[in-house]
Amino acid sequence: MEDAPPELRDFPQARKLRRVRAKNPIRAWFDVRRDRAGSWAFALNRLTALGLTLYLFLHLAVLFLLTRGEEGWDSFIALAKTPFFLILDVILIFGVLFHGLNGIRVTLVGLGMGADRQRTLFWVVTAVTIVLLTISAYIIFTL
Amino acid sequence: MADVQLSQTKQGQPRSSAAGTIWLIQAFTGVLLVFLLLLHMIAHHFVVEGSLRNFEQVIDYISNPLIFTITIIFLIVVTIHAMLGMRAIILDLNVSPSTRRVVDWAAVIIGIIAIAYGIWLEVVLVSM
Numbered sequence: 583m584e585d586a587p588p589e590l591r592d593f594p595q596a597r598k599l600r601r602v603r604a605k606n607p608i609r610a611w612f613d614v615r616r617d618r619a620g621s622w623a624f625a626l627n628r629l630t631a632l633g634l635t636l637y638l639f640l641h642l643a644v645l646f647l648l649t650r651g652e653e654g655w656d657s658f659i660a661l662a663k664t665p666f667f668l669i670l671d672v673i674l675i676f677g678v679l680f681h682g683l684n685g686i687r688v689t690l691v692g693l694g695m696g697a698d699r700q701r702t703l704f705w706v707v708t709a710v711t712i713v714l715l716t717i718s719a720y721i722i723f724t725l
Numbered sequence: 726m727a728d729v730q731l732s733q734t735k736q737g738q739p740r741s742s743a744a745g746t747i748w749l750i751q752a753f754t755g756v757l758l759v760f761l762l763l764l765h766m767i768a769h770h771f772v773v774e775g776s777l778r779n780f781e782q783v784i785d786y787i788s789n790p791l792i793f794t795i796t797i798i799f800l801i802v803v804t805i806h807a808m809l810g811m812r813a814i815i816l817d818l819n820v821s822p823s824t825r826r827v828v829d830w831a832a833v834i835i836g837i838i839a840i841a842y843g844i845w846l847e848v849v850l851v852s853m
Contacts, residue, residue, distance in 0.1 A: 608818070628814055631807075631810045631811075632811075632814070634807070635810065638804075638807055639839070642842065642846075645846060646846065648780065648783060648784075649846070649850065649853075651780060652779070652781070654780075655780040655783065656780055659777050659778075659779060662777060663776075663777065682755075682759055682762070685752075685756075685759075686755075686756070686759065689752040689755060689756060692748065
């Protein structure tokens, strides 16, 4: 606690968070005791960030197949349309939707817009993610 | 409330001005990505027969000079956003100052390699 800035030393909540953080920083992501919605948003934002970054590099690597011409690329396209890859697509779309919509929420709140409604905004983000994900999954598996 | 959000991280530590700048870059690139990714989805999936471009369709698409440019901007913006994000996640693990320097440089170097590779790939494909 000694390393906390002076203005925070009398903040019991900050003290509690710092203790968790010092012991296990990853666990602090999921410490939902103080602010359930905000903590879930924070944890999910980071989990989707890790997934999307992994996807970005895989995607860039797979694009190398384009240098092999029609043969290399079009056989990958056939593979990408198999049910297993379509399920991965739905997971990817979940990550993109949640991370993007929550990112807009974080940006708005961080810039001082709707800060008093950030919890409501989180539920809006969740609802819009679920609706758009359902529509996307339907389109992916039927068209 | 708004001031608290701007000046503190979730763990309640005051942000340095550099961290504030990085936060703004993340927000700015993030908002850009919403539009760039939407364009990417429309162009590569929504308007394409069969929902995925075949080889010929990909080459046709990126051979358009405007699309070629937008694709490179997309690559740069998404790489900056991803590298700053990964850096933030790692630095939140309370790493030592020396590890922090390594993480900073790794983010820069990996980002530059990814961008250089992407531009190289696009140039090769357009000239095929």
